[in-house]
Amino acid sequence: MFPELNNLLNTTPDRAEQGKLTLLCDANTDGSFLVHHFLSFYLKANCKVCFVALIQSFSHYNIVGQKLGVSLTVARECGQLVFLEGLKSSVDVFFRAQAEPHPLQFLREANAENLQPLYEFVREALKPVDDGEAAWRCPVLLVDDLSVLLSLGMGAVAVLDFIHYCRATVCWERKGNIVALVHDSGDTEDEENNILLNGLSHQSHLILRAEGLATGFCRDVHGQLRILWRTPSQPTTQRDRSLTYQYKIQDKSVSFFAKGMSPAVL
Amino acid sequence: MAAVATCGTGAGSTGSVVAAGSKNNVTSFQRRGPRASGSDSSYSRLVSIAGTRPSVRNGQLLVSTGLPALDQLLGGGLAVGTVLLIEEDKYNIYSSLLFKYFLAEGIINGHTLLVASAKEDPADILQELPAPLLDDNVKKDFDEDACNHKTAESNIKMKIAWRYQLLPKMEQAGPVSSSRFGHYYDASKKMPQELIEASKWHGFFFPEKSSSTLNIEPCSLTHGYIKLLQFIQNIIYEEGFDGSNPQKKQKNILRIGIQNLGSPLWGDDICCMENGNSHSLTKFLYVLRGLLRNSLSACMITMPTHLIQNKAIISRVTNLSDTVVGLESFIGSERETNPLYKDYHGLIHIRQIPRLNNLIYDVSDVKDLAFKLKRKLFTIEWVQDNYLRQERNIYPPGFSYLLKQKDSAWGEGSLQHSTFLMSFLAKETAFASRLVRHSEPLEQTGSGRALQAAGPRLWRDGRRQEAPGLLVTPP
Numbered sequence: 221m222f223p224e225l226n227n228l229l230n231t232t233p234d235r236a237e238q239g240k241l242t243l244l245c246d247a248n249t250d251g252s253f254l255v256h257h258f259l260s261f262y263l264k265a266n267c268k269v270c271f272v273a274l275i276q277s278f279s280h281y282n283i284v285g286q287k288l289g290v291s292l293t294v295a296r297e298c299g300q301l302v303f304l305e306g307l308k309s310s311v312d313v314f315f316r317a318q319a320e321p322h323p324l325q326f327l328r329e330a331n332a333e334n335l336q337p338l339y340e341f342v343r344e345a346l347k348p349v350d351d352g353e354a355a356w357r358c359p360v361l362l363v364d365d366l367s368v369l370l371s372l373g374m375g376a377v378a379v380l381d382f383i384h385y386c387r388a389t390v391c392w393e394r395k396g397n398i399v400a401l402v403h404d405s406g407d408t409e410d411e412e413n414n415i416l417l418n419g420l421s422h423q424s425h426l427i428l429r430a431e432g433l434a435t436g437f438c439r440d441v442h443g444q445l446r447i448l449w450r451t452p453s454q455p456t457t458q459r460d461r462s463l464t465y466q467y468k469i470q471d472k473s474v475s476f477f478a479k480g481m482s483p484a485v486l
Numbered sequence: 487m488a489a490v491a492t493c494g495t496g497a498g499s500t501g502s503v504v505a506a507g508s509k510n511n512v513t514s515f516q517r518r519g520p521r522a523s524g525s526d527s528s529y530s531r532l533v534s535i536a537g538t539r540p541s542v543r544n545g546q547l548l549v550s551t552g553l554p555a556l557d558q559l560l561g562g563g564l565a566v567g568t569v570l571l572i573e574e575d576k577y578n579i580y581s582s583l584l585f586k587y588f589l590a591e592g593i594i595n596g597h598t599l600l601v602a603s604a605k606e607d608p609a610d611i612l613q614e615l616p617a618p619l620l621d622d623n624v625k626k627d628f629d630e631d632a633c634n635h636k637t638a639e640s641n642i643k644m645k646i647a648w649r650y651q652l653l654p655k656m657e658q659a660g661p662v663s664s665s666r667f668g669h670y671y672d673a674s675k676k677m678p679q680e681l682i683e684a685s686k687w688h689g690f691f692f693p694e695k696s697s698s699t700l701n702i703e704p705c706s707l708t709h710g711y712i713k714l715l716q717f718i719q720n721i722i723y724e725e726g727f728d729g730s731n732p733q734k735k736q737k738n739i740l741r742i743g744i745q746n747l748g749s750p751l752w753g754d755d756i757c758c759m760e761n762g763n764s765h766s767l768t769k770f771l772y773v774l775r776g777l778l779r780n781s782l783s784a785c786m787i788t789m790p791t792h793l794i795q796n797k798a799i800i801s802r803v804t805n806l807s808d809t810v811v812g813l814e815s816f817i818g819s820e821r822e823t824n825p826l827y828k829d830y831h832g833l834i835h836i837r838q839i840p841r842l843n844n845l846i847y848d849v850s851d852v853k854d855l856a857f858k859l860k861r862k863l864f865t866i867e868w869v870q871d872n873y874l875r876q877e878r879n880i881y882p883p884g885f886s887y888l889l890k891q892k893d894s895a896w897g898e899g900s901l902q903h904s905t906f907l908m909s910f911l912a913k914e915t916a917f918a919s920r921l922v923r924h925s926e927p928l929e930q931t932g933s934g935r936a937l938q939a940a941g942p943r944l945w946r947d948g949r950r951q952e953a954p955g956l957l958v959t960p961p
Contacts, residue, residue: 280842284843327773405801
C-alpha cells in the first residue's frame with residue numbers, strides 16, 4: 221500500500237471502513253497501481269481477500285506485493301487470500317470439459333447468460349468460518365478487471381448483476397468491501413463499457429479515477445488521480461467531496477502532489 | 487535523445503544477473519520462469535537458453551524481436567510469455583517485414599517456430615526470410631568511424647550519436663555468432679536454405695486445417711481461432727514448453743507468429759461488418775495469453791486494425807495484449823510529399839508497453855519515431871521538430887549571421903540569438919552578410935548607438951571610430 225494514498229483517503233489498515241464499494245477507473249493510462257495498493261492494504265488490515273485476477277498472473281502480483289511489503293504466497297497458504305488466476309484457469313476450462321461448474325464456465329459457452337458460477341465461487345470463498353477462532357476481520361472482494369469480462373462475451377447487464385449479487389452478499393450481509401477496476405475507454409464508443417462504468421459509478425462509495433495527463437506524456441508526472449467520495453444510499457442534497465492529485469509512480473511507491481506542484485517543476 | 491537504459495548488444499551478462507536471484511531470494515532480479523511452476527530448478531536451466539537475456543530492470547527473460555532498434559524501444563526486448571501486437575500498416579508491407587524478422591531471429595537463435603497464417607503457406611513464408619548480416623559483410627557496409635568502436639564499452643551512450651548505438655559491435659570475422667542478442671538482416675537476400683532446414687518449425691495454414699472436425703463445443707469463437715488455439719496448445723504440451731510433460735524437458739523458446747489475425751481469411755467478420763462477431767477475437771487473445779503465460783514462448787501477432795470497423799474492439803484488443811506497436815507507412819498519404827519525412831518510409835507508434843512484475847516500466851522519452859528501410863537495414867529514428875529542422879537547413883549552426891533588431895542598427899549574431907527573427911529576414915540577412923565582408927567603411931546614417939560588430943576599418947588611427955549605422959542600400 222502507498223502511505224501517501226492512505227493519507228489522501230484518510231484511512232489506515234487498522235481502521236478500514238466496512239460495507240463499501242470502491243470503484244477504480246483508468247482512462248488513457250494504466251491504473252493497475254491502485255489494484256496493487258488495495259491488495260496490500262487489505263492484506264495488511266488482516267482481512268480475508270478474494271482476488272479475482274483476470275488480467276495478470278499470480279507471480280506478477282506476488283512480486284509487486286513483495287515490493288509493497290506483503291507476501292501473497294504466505295497469505296494464500298494460510299488461507300487469508302483466495303486467488304482466482306484467470307489466465308491459468310481459462311486454459312483449463314477452455315480445453316478440457318470440467319466435471320463441476322467452474323467460475324469461468326462462460327468461456328466454453330456460446331451465449332453465457334450470467335456470471336452465476338463466478339458469484340458462487342466468490343460466495344464460497346468469503347464464507348465466514350465457524351470454527352470459533354478469531355478469524356479475519358472482514359471479507360473483501362477484489363476484481364481486476366471487470367472490462368475483461370465484457371471482452372469475453374458477457375454483456376454489461378450480466379456484469380452489473382454479478383456485482384449486485386456480490387454487493388448483497390459481501391457488503392450488506394457480511395459487512396465486507398468490494399474493490400473493482402473498470403477501464404474507461406474514453407472517446408472510443410464502447411457502449412457496453414460505458415453502461416458498466418456508469419452503473420457502477422452510481423453504486424459506489426468511493427471512486428478513484430486515474431487519468432493520463434491531457435497534455436500528453438510526461439516523464440515526471442505520470443497522471444492525475446481524482447478521488448470522489450459518494451453516499452449512494454442517501455439523496456444527494458450535499459455535495460460529494462472530490463479531490464484531484466497528480467502522481468508519479470516509482471519503483472516501490474507512488475508519490476502524490478497537488479496539481480502543478482511536481483517536484484521536478486518546482 | 488532517447489534515454490533508454492539497455493545493455494549493449496553483447497549477451498555476456500546473463501550469468502552475473504542470475505546469480506543475484508538465488509532460490510528463495512526475492513530481490514527485484516527474480517527470474518520469472520514458466521509461470522505455472524514454482525520449482526526452483528527452473529532457474530538454473532533457464533540460464534543457458536540461446537537467444538535470451540534477462541531484463542535489466544526486473545530480471546524478466548527477454549527475446550529479441552529481430553530488430554535491435556525495436557528491442558531498445560521496448561525496453562530490451564520482448565518478454566517471454568507475452569504477446570507483441572503489431573498494428574499493420576495500410577498495405578501490409580512493413581508489418582510483414584517485421585514478422586519475417588521475428589521468425590528469422592528465431593531460426594538464427596535455434597528457437598522452435600510456430601507459424602500460423604491464413605494467407606500464405608508457412609513453408610513459403612519461411613523461404614522468404616531475410617538473410618542475416620554476416621560480420622565480414624558488415625564491415626564493408628558501415629563507416630570506418632563506427633568500426634572504431636570495437637573497443638568501446640557498451641555503456642558509452644551519451645557520447646555516441648543515437649544512430650551509432652544501432653550499429654553492432656565488430657567481432658572477429660566468422661560465421662554468424664548466435665550468442666549475440668539481436669541480429670541484423672539483409673532484406674534483399676534470402677536466408678540460406680540449410681539454416682531453414684536445420685531449424686524446427688511447425689506450420690498452421692488455415693485453409694488446410696479447416697476441414698477437420700472440432701472436438702470442442704462451439705463457443706463464440708470462430709472455427710479458425712478454435713483450431714489455432716488447439717494447435718498451439720498441442721505443440722506447447724507435446725514439446726514440453728510448459729513443463730507439464732514429464733517426458734520432455736524443454737530448454738528452448740517457442741516463437742509463435744500469427745499473421746493477419748482478425749482478417750476475413752480467418753473466418754472473422756470484424757473487418758467487414760460493424761456488428762460482427764465482436765467477442766471472437768478478444769476471447770482468442772485471452773486464451774492465447776493464458777497459454778503463453780504458462781509456457782516458455784513469445785508471440786508476435788500482426789493485425790489489420792485499420793480495417794476493423796468497430797473501434798471499441800481495437801481498444802479491447804489493446805487492453806488484452808501486452809505490447810502494442812503501430813506502423814503507419816507514408817505510401818499514398820499526404821505525408822509522402824512532406825519534406826520533413828522525405829528520408830523516411832513511415833511512422834512507428836509504441837502504443838503500449840507492459841508493466842510486468844513491476845509498478846514502473848521502461849519507456850523512452852522520444853515519442854515521434856519514424857522508420858526507414860535503407861538498402862539493407864530497417865532503422866528507427868527520432869524525427870526532429872519541424873521548425874528547427876528547416877531552420878537548420880537554411881542556417882547551419884556554427885556560422886555567424888547579421889541580425890537586425892527592431893529600430894536599431896545591424897549587429898552580428900549567431901544562430902542562438904533570435905532564431906525566431908531570422909526566418910523573416912532570410913533574404914536581407916544573407917545579403918547583408920556579404921556586404922559586411924566586402925564593403926568600404928560605412929557611414930553612420932541612423933541615430934542608434936547600438937553595439938556594432940568591429941568591421942575592418944573601425945579602428946582608425948589608433949582610435950575607435952563611431953560605429954556605422956545602416957548599410958548602404960544595394961543597387
